[in-house]
Amino acid sequence: MKIVACVKEILDPDIASSVFRVDEDARKVIPIPGLRSVMSPFDEQAIEVALRIRDALGEASITLLSLGFESARAIVKHGLALGADEAVLLTDPAFEGGDSFTTARALAAAIRKIGDVDLVVTGRQAADGDSGVVGCGIAELLGVPAVTFAMDVTVAGGMLLIERSLGDGAETVATPMPAVVTISHEVGKVRHASLRETMKAARKPMHVWTPEDVGLGPAEIGAKGARRVLERLYIPANDVECEYIDGKTPGELAANLVERLAAARLI
Amino acid sequence: MTKAIHVLVVVEMADDRPVDLCYEMLGLARRWVDAAGGAVHACVLGNGLDGVGDDLIAHGADRAHVVDAPVFAGYQADAWLPDLAAIVANVKPAAVMVGHTSQGADLAPRLAFRLGSTVATGCNRVSFADGKVHVTRPCYGGKAEEVVSFLTDPAVFTVKSKCFEPWPAQEHRSGEVVRVNSVLDPASIRTHVREVRRDASDGARLESANIVVAGGGGMKGPQGFELVSRLAGALGGAVGASRVACDLGWCPPSRQVGLSGKTVAPELYIAIGISGAGQHMAGCANAKNIVAINTDPNAPIFRFARYGVVGDCHQLMPALIDEIEALRK
Numbered sequence: 001m002k003i004v005a006c007v008k009e010i011l012d013p014d015i016a017s018s019v020f021r022v023d024e025d026a027r028k029v030i031p032i033p034g035l036r037s038v039m040s041p042f043d044e045q046a047i048e049v050a051l052r053i054r055d056a057l058g059e060a061s062i063t064l065l066s067l068g069f070e071s072a073r074a075i076v077k078h079g080l081a082l083g084a085d086e087a088v089l090l091t092d093p094a095f096e097g098g099d100s101f102t103t104a105r106a107l108a109a110a111i112r113k114i115g116d117v118d119l120v121v122t123g124r125q126a127a128d129g130d131s132g133v134v135g136c137g138i139a140e141l142l143g144v145p146a147v148t149f150a151m152d153v154t155v156a157g158g159m160l161l162i163e164r165s166l167g168d169g170a171e172t173v174a175t176p177m178p179a180v181v182t183i184s185h186e187v188g189k190v191r192h193a194s195l196r197e198t199m200k201a202a203r204k205p206m207h208v209w210t211p212e213d214v215g216l217g218p219a220e221i222g223a224k225g226a227r228r229v230l231e232r233l234y235i236p237a238n239d240v241e242c243e244y245i246d247g248k249t250p251g252e253l254a255a256n257l258v259e260r261l262a263a264a265r266l267i
Numbered sequence: 268m269t270k271a272i273h274v275l276v277v278v279e280m281a282d283d284r285p286v287d288l289c290y291e292m293l294g295l296a297r298r299w300v301d302a303a304g305g306a307v308h309a310c311v312l313g314n315g316l317d318g319v320g321d322d323l324i325a326h327g328a329d330r331a332h333v334v335d336a337p338v339f340a341g342y343q344a345d346a347w348l349p350d351l352a353a354i355v356a357n358v359k360p361a362a363v364m365v366g367h368t369s370q371g372a373d374l375a376p377r378l379a380f381r382l383g384s385t386v387a388t389g390c391n392r393v394s395f396a397d398g399k400v401h402v403t404r405p406c407y408g409g410k411a412e413e414v415v416s417f418l419t420d421p422a423v424f425t426v427k428s429k430c431f432e433p434w435p436a437q438e439h440r441s442g443e444v445v446r447v448n449s450v451l452d453p454a455s456i457r458t459h460v461r462e463v464r465r466d467a468s469d470g471a472r473l474e475s476a477n478i479v480v481a482g483g484g485g486m487k488g489p490q491g492f493e494l495v496s497r498l499a500g501a502l503g504g505a506v507g508a509s510r511v512a513c514d515l516g517w518c519p520p521s522r523q524v525g526l527s528g529k530t531v532a533p534e535l536y537i538a539i540g541i542s543g544a545g546q547h548m549a550g551c552a553n554a555k556n557i558v559a560i561n562t563d564p565n566a567p568i569f570r571f572a573r574y575g576v577v578g579d580c581h582q583l584m585p586a587l588i589d590e591i592e593a594l595r596k
Contacts, residue, residue, distance in 0.1 A: 013408045017545055017567050020410045029407060100376075101385045130406050130526060131388050136344075136376035145345060145457045148373045161461075166369050167529065168521045169465040175458040185510070185527060186520055227385035231401060232414040242559070242575045253576055254586035257558070258594060260574060266535045266556055267478070267502055267591065 001060040001155065003050045004114060006107055006122035006134070007043040007079055009072040012036070013127040020235065027233040029128075039075040042123025044082075046183040048190040049121050049153050051083050057155060061085050063114060067095060067106050073206065080201035081193035087206045088114065094211050097223030100129070104137030106221055109214035111142065118177040119160065124149055124184045135182035145179045151186035270398055271305035275360040275421075277351065277378075278311035278323065279342075279370050285311070285319065287475070288366040290326045290433035292426050296364065297327035297434045299395050305361075306330060310354050310447075312347055314340040320444030327434035332358075334447045338456075341463070342370045344377050345456040352381055353450050360421050362400050367425035367530075379423035386423040387415045389526075391430040391553075400424075409526055409549030428474060429532030429553050466521045473522065478504030478535045481524055481551070484511040485540015485561060485580055492518045494584040495539060501591040507531065507551075509541045525550035539580045543568025 012035055021030040047064070054060040064079040064087040066072050076087045090106055098106075111117050120139075125132035132148075139146030151170065152163040162173045165184050193201075211221055218224055245260065247253030261267045274296040278289045289309070296307040309328035311319055313335065320331035334350050351374075355363060363378070365371040367389050379386035392403035400422040403414050416422075473479065480499040482492050492506070499506045507529075508522040524531055526546040536554035541547060543559065543566055551557065552571070559572035560580050569575045576583060 013546075014544075017410050020407070020545075022411055027413075029411070099385065101380070104380070124527070128407055130404075130408065132372055133376040133379075133386055133388060136373065137380050140377045140380040146373075146377065147458060149369055164369075165520065166463075166465075169463065171460050171464070172462040173458055174461050179458075185514065188514075227417065227419045228387065229416045229418060230413060231416055233406075233411060234413075235410065236412045238571055240557070240571055240573055242569050242572045245574060245576045247578075250578065250582035250586040253578055254583055254590045257574065257576055258587065258590040261535070261558070262594065264556070267594070 001053070001057060001118050002116055003053065003060055003062045003119045003121060004065050004111055004117050005043070005047050005050050005062060005079070005084065006065050006120065006138070007047070007075065008040045008066060008126045009037050009068045009075045010040045010126060010128040012038050013041070022233055022235050024232070024234050027230050037071060037075065039078060040123050040126045040128070042125060042127065042183055042185065044190050045185060045187040046121040046123050047079050047082050047084060049150070049181070049183050049187060051191065053153060053155055063088060065107060065110055065114070066090065067103055076206065077201055078193065080204045080206075081198040082191065083197050084204075086204050089206060089208050090214065091208060092210045094218050095222045097226065098221060099226040099228045100131050100133035100137060101227045102221050102225040104134045104141055105225065106211070106214065106216060107134065108138045108141040109216055110209060111138065113209070113214050120178070120180040121153070122180070122182055124182040132182070135180055139180035142178070142180070145175045146182070147173050147175055147179065148182045149184040150181045151184055153181055272300065272303055272361040272398075273306050273308055273358050274300055275308045275310060275355065275358055275363045276328070277363065277365045277371070277374070278309050279366050279368060280311065280313045280319070283315070285322065286366060286368070287433070288368065288426065288428040291428065291431040292364045292366065293323065293327040294434040295393060295426070295431040303395060308332060308358050308360065310334070310351065312339040312350060324442030324444065325436045325438050325440050328442055330443045330445060332445050332447050334449050336449055338449075338451065338453050341460050343456060343458055343460065344374055345458055346451060347374060348377060348381055349451045349455070350447065350449050351378055354447065355382055355421065361398070362422045362424070365423070365425045367427045371425045375423055375425045382421065382423065384419040384421055384423055385417065386425065388425045389427050390424045391427050393424070393426075405526070405549045407545065409545030409547070409552070427530050429530060466519055473505045473507055473524070474529055474531055476505035476531070477533050478502045479507045479524070479531055479533045479551075479554070480504055480537045480539065481507030481509065481541060482512055482518070482539050483509035483541030483547070486512055486517055487581075489517045491540070491581065494581070494588070498537070498584055498588050498591070501588050501595070504533070504535070509547050538568055538572070539584065541568055542566045543571060
């Protein structure tokens with residue numbers, strides 16, 4: 001079975017909002033000097049799903065695919081150290097300034113070039129853009145089914161069985177392959193890179209592809225191919241003034257809070 | 268003179284009626300079209316949809332496109348896309364709105380790409396000027412917001428719940444209900460739902476509750492949530508949770524409030540042992556009044572709170588329950 005896991009390099013999503021800064025003119029987040037970028041956490045969980053499928057089947061080839069800057073090599077290497085077999089990095093200045101559509105288009109073209117792919121897994125959304133569009137977009141461009149918000153994926157009788165998260169429950173979805181499955185955080189804990197896999201990772205193939213390698217012209221990618229315009233990026237102000245409740249004991253604090261809430265007719 | 272426009276709202280059904288978010292989207296569409304001129308269209312796919320078209324007209328649609336067949340009894344993108352694309356080709360809307368739910372987030376990207384356009388997801392503000400749609404959406408885990416416009420038609424976007432006012436229902440509003448003949452070839456459906464499991468609705472529904480009591484990492488375990496439950500019960504409210512608490516198995520995932528969970532906008536949101544990280548605030552930012560209870564005075568939650576208590580929730584919760592039960596008497 002051939003699995004492709006699409007992964008994205010992002011700035012650390014867990015930095016405190018107190019140090020998070022945006023350059024409104026450039027419409028970009030200001031990176032914090034010295035702070036390393038990471039793999040989007042939902043994409044790590046996608047790799048974990050691929051590894052669990054391989055554990056269950058006994059065999060599967062897992063190829064990592066990433067569209068990014070040269071710096072994305074580091075997070076792709078991390079994915080190889082987790083146990084993926086090889087990697088493809090799509091990188092070129094012409095890819096810059098794109099949107100979810102051009103990203104999906106580039107990744108779909110690379111998946112076609114990789115060939116004979118049974119399953120594409122990727123996080124349900126990137127923890128920076130939070131759009132959740134690329135996974136389904138790849139499926140639509142490849143003409144294959146997509147199942148979103150997967151909590152668990154098994155292979156049975158040539159089909160994929162997916163436990164899919166609903167707002168208020170779950171459903172079991174069956175789909176033939178090839179298919180795209182987007183992975184949700186309910187997948188749970190991901191394994192750590194073992195020492196053995198980390199040492200093997202250095203020797204695993206990392207291919208670097210350009211737009212020409214995947215048959216895309218300059219008008220189809222990056223800022224030239226984008227279908228949406230980023231008009232503004234900013235940190236929203238919040239003008240709430242917090243009234244701190246006084247009290248020396250939990251009993252006093254509770255009494256004072258309840259009094260304030262009752263006075264404000266909230267309870 | 269602004270050109271008259273058509274706006275299409277894609278309706279999601281639950282328990283045989285449109286979900287509340289659909290009425291909110293119809294309200295948004297109605298106000299837009301009343302200002303610009305044009306028509307509000309709603310389209311709904313399902314099985315057994317008698318009366319739904321009239322309900323959508325009453326809530327602001329000028330025309331309701333109803334596709335009613337057993338094959339649409341449950342949602343499947345493969346099943347829905349052909350008829351939606353056909354309705355869009357017919358209506359030629361400037362914008363297509365879909366609710367931001369697990370269904371809408373699944374459907375909208377594929378629909379947008381199939382239409383030769385793109386999609387903006389999880390929008391909390393929409394503005395229209397000079398024929399252009401500008402949508403605002405949270406990003407960077409809720410730490411930032413972006414405003415996006417579209418270079419392709421139609422502008423497809425998913426709308427977060429509780430961000431827009433519904434249109435006040437008028438039973439005798441005039442409009443047209445169109446029964447659409449499906450163009451779907453059922454053999455083209457590739458995915459199938461084998462089983463659905465809905466959570467037992469224990470207590471008040473989170474999304475429509477006026478009061479929410481939410482617990483986070485500070486609960487230190489499932490026992491903390493027993494107190495959260497009791498406090499919610501005493502207030503007549505619903506129980507919510509941060510992602511941390513759900514990931515650790517302290518409460519069911521359906522309680523999760525946040526960017527990858529539910530959006531709530533209650534009158535009162537009591538956040539207990541919740542740090543206030545952006546991805547959580549993205550789910551409760553529209554709460555009218557937030558009360559924060561946390562041992563850490565520097566927790567970001569206090570910047571969003573109307574009332575704050577710096578203290579140990581494990582001691583405060585029992586005291587609060589006592590006070591509220593006393594108040595009730």
